[in-house]
Amino acid sequence: MNVFLLYRDRDPDLEGEALPHNAEALTQDLGLTNLFDAMAAGDPFLFEVARKTMLASLLDPEAIRYRQDVLADCLANPAVVRRLYAIAVEGVQAQRKIWLFSLKSSSPDSILRQSQQLLRLLVEVLAALRAVADEHASAFRSEGFVRLFDMLARELDDDYLRTVRYELDELEFRRGVLMSAELGRGNKGTRYVLRRTPELRWTDRFARRNRRSLSFEIADRDESGSQALTDLRARGINLVANALGQSADHVRSFFAMLRAQLAFYVGCLNLHERLTGKGEPVAFPTAEAPPSLALSAGGLYDPGLSLRLETRVVGNDLAADGKTLVMVTGANQGGKSTFLRSLGIAYLMMQSGMFVAAQSLRAGICTGLFTHFKREEDEAMESGKLDEELRRMSALADAIRPRSVLLCNESFASTNEREASEIARQVIRAFREAGVRIVFVTHLFDLARSVHRDSDGAALFLRAERREGGRRTFRILPGDPMPTSHGEDSYRRVFGAHAHPMPEAAPT
C-alpha cells in the first residue's frame, strides 16, 4: 500500500531523500531555520520533514504541480488533513503501549506474542483511518488524495479486517505446535517450518503413533530437557514470529510513511497560517521546465525575515527573464542580502511544491541551488579567509551543473578590490559559459563596472535604492553600478578635505 502524496509514482525514503551536498550551506546562508521552525510549530518531526523536503528540490514541473494540487486540497480541508495526521501518528506510536524493551533481544515466543498484540491494536487504527476516508473523500480533488482514499477503501475493506482478526487468534496454538524438519549438518534437524495443525486428522494420527511408541515425554524433573524442548519449539516458531514481527513493521511503516508525507503538508498549513495571518501575500508559482530562463516576480519577500517581525516586510519586483547574470550593487544595509535570500528561498519553496512568499513568481527550474556567502564568523582568522572562500567556491564548482543557480553574496571580499574583482570576473565568466545562472551581490565597483562595460544583454544590473539624504528603502531596483562615493563623503566629513582622486584603474 503506497501513500504517494509527495510523488505521483513513489514514496520517498523514510530516512530522507538524498539532500544536496550543500544543504548545510543553504540552510545557513538563506536562514532557512526560521522557516522550518514556523512549519514545525514546535514539533521536531515536522521540522525534520520540512527541512528534508524543502532541501530536496524537484526538477520536474509536473512533479511540482502534483504537490501544488495536493497542497491546495490541504489548504481547503485543513481540519481533515490534521485529523489524518493524528491517526497516522497513533499508528506509528501504538507499539509504545506494548513493547517495553527491544524486540531484538527477545525470544521467538515473545516476539510472536508482542507482535500479535501490536497487530490487534493496529487493526483498529486501520479501521479508524478507513472511517475518515469514507466520510471525507468526496471533498478532495487532487490526484494524490483521490488515489489515496480509493486505495484505503479497497485494501481495508471489512472482509480483509475480519480475516486479519481471525488469523491473529489462530496463533494461540491451542492444539500444540507442529513443525517439519530435515536432516542438516551432522544429522541435526534443520529447516524447521511451522505447520498448520490439521484439526481432525491429528487425533487419529496421534493415537496411532502412540501405539508405535514414536513419541516420548520429558520427565518433570529433567530441567535441561525442558529447556531443550523450549529451544526446539523456538526453532519452529522462529519463522512465524519473524513473519508476524515483519508484518507488524510493515503496517507500522505504512503509518510512518503516511505520517511523514502528511507532515510536509501539515508544515505547509502551519506556515500558511502564520504568513497569511499577518497579511503577507502567498502564491502558487509557475515553474517552467529547463531550459527556460524565466525569472519574474512580484512582491518577492524573505519569509524568514517576515516571521521575525511584527510588521509586513518590503517586497521586490524582479524582471530577469533570459538573464544569466544579475548583479546587485548599492548601499550597505540596503536590503541586498535580504533580496538574495528571498530569491533563494523562493526557488526552494517553488521546487518543493509549496506556495512562495510573493504576489507572483514565474521561473525556470534550476538543477541545483548554490550559495557563496561571505561568512561573518570567519572574520577572526584574517589570513586564511581568502583560502577558505576559494576552497568553498572550488568545492561548489565540483558539484554545480548547467542550469544551476549560484547566489553570491560579497564573494572574495576578504581580499583587496583589484584582486577580488579579477578572481570574480574569471569565476563569473567561466560559470556563465558553463550555463550557470548567477546572482551576484557585491560592493566591488571595479568588478561591477567592468562587467557592466562588457555586458552582453544577458546581464541585469540592480541597485539597492538610496533616497536623497541617504535614507534606505530596502528596495532593489534596476540601476547601473555607481562608484561608491560614500567613502569620499566620509572622508570629507572626517577630514574636511577632498581626497586625492584615484586614477582610473585600467581594467584587466
Added chain:
Amino acid sequence: MAESYSVLYSNPSGSAEARALAEPACLRDLHLDRVLARMTEGREEYGLAPVFFAPLSDPSEVQYRQDVSRDLERAEVHQAVEAFAAGMRRMRAHLRQVEKLHYVRQKQRWFVDAVDVYCAAVRSLAEDLKPLQVSSHGLRRFHQYLVDHTASETFAALARETDEVKRGLSDVRYTVHIKGRRVTVDRYDGEPDLSEQIEGTFARFKQAAADDYLVRLADSPEMNHVEARILDLVTQLYPTAFAKLNQFCAGHRSFVDRVIAAFDREVQFYLGYLELVARLRSAGLSFCYPEISSSSREIFVEDAFDLALADKLAMDGAPVVTNDVRLEGDERILVITGPNQGGKTTFARMVGQLHYLASLGLPVPGTSARLFLPDRVFTHFEREEDLATLRGKLEDELVRIREILDQTTRNSVVIMNESFASTTASDALLLGSEIITRLTKLGALCVYVTFVDELATLNEHTVSMVATVLPEDPTVRTFKVLRRPADGLAYAAAIADKYGLGYESLRRRLTR
C-alpha cells in the same frame, strides 16, 4: 614419482626451503615482510614463510617455478586449483568437527561430508585440468598423477559409496509435534506452512525490506539429549539410510593421499602471490617474468614499482608511479639524488625487491625485465637511534656497513639508503666515496641513495639518477626517477592556480 614430486622444486631433495631457517635480514628494509604478509593473508595454515625465506640459487629451478606460475596465471587453471584448495580446506574443517562431537550419528555424518568434499575436490581438479593442456613440467606431472589416482578402483569405490549414503539421508523428512512435555515424531505429510499464510495476509503493507526478527538461535554443531532422542526416532522411521551410514564409516578410515596433500600446501605459494599480482593488475599495473642470468649484470626493468607501496596505494585507489631501471656495460652502481619525499627510497627498495622476487621464481613488477640472480641481497637503511649501543649513530652505521661489505661478493646486490643522511655533507661525501669505491672493487650491483650530488659521478661504474619534479611547478613531485645529472635544484615554492579557479582551469572543470 610420489616420493620425489614437488610443485616448488624440480629437484626436491636439496631444496632451499629445507635450509632456510630464518628470515633474511633484508626483508624488512625492502618491505618484503609486508608482501609476505599480504600474500599469505588467510593462508596461515599452510606455513609458507620458509618458502619465501629461501631464494633459489639455480637458474633452472627459477625456470621450473616461472613455468608453473605462468600456468597458474591462466584463469581456468587458476580457478581449478583454487576450487580444489577450497575443497581441501572444507574437508579439514569437517574432520576437525568429527573430533569434537559426541553423538556417534553426528560424527558419522560429518565424516561422510569430509570424504564427499575430498572426492569432489580431487576429481574436479583432475577433470578441470584435462582440457587445459598445462605446459609446465611441474603441473603436467601432477596432473598425470591425479588422472592415475582417480582412475583407481579404491578411489572410485570411495566416491560411489559416499554418494549413496548422502542420498539416503537427504530424503529424510519428518515432523515434530510438541504439546506440553510430549514430543511426537512422524513422517512429514504435506501440512501447510503457517508463516507463508501470515506473510500473504499482510503482503499489501509491504513497502521495503523489513527488519529481521529471526532470532539467531544458537546453532552449535552439538545436539542436546532431546534432539538425540528425536534423531533416534527418525532412525526408526528411516532404518535403511542409517544402516548404510554405519557401514561406510567403518569401511574408510584414512582417505587423503599424501602427494595430493603436499601439492595442496605448496601451490598456495603461487596462489598467494598471484592473488596480489591480480589485484595490482586490475589497478592498471604490470608484472612480467624476468629473464634470469647468473652471469650478466646488464639488467633492465621497464615500468617497475615498489610492490608493497603499490599494494597500499591501490587499496586506497591512489595512482602508482612506475620507474625504469637499466645498467649497461660496466655500470654497477645507481646513485639516486633529488628532493625529499620524491621517491628515492621507494626506488631503491624497488630494485632490491625485484631481485629478491625474481630469485623466488615469481613474476616481478614491470612490463619486461632482465635480472641478475644474486647470491644475497643486502640492505643498509637508516635506523632509529639504537639506545642499547654506546656507539654514536654514525659509528653504528659504519659498523653495520662493514658487516655487509664483509659478506658482499661480486654476485651480491646491495641497497644503501640515505646512509650518513644525518652527518655533514663533507662527511657524507667522504664516507660515501669510500664505500662506493669499495663496492666498485667488489663488483656488486648497488643502489646508493644520497643527498650528495658529487657521488653520482664518482667513477665510470656509477650512474646518476634523479627523483624529478614538475618543471612548471617544482613543488609537485612526480616520483619519476630518471637517468640525468644530479642538479641539486632548489625547489622554490611556486604559486599555482591552487584551487583550480582561474578562468581556464575552471572552464575545464565545468565542461568535464
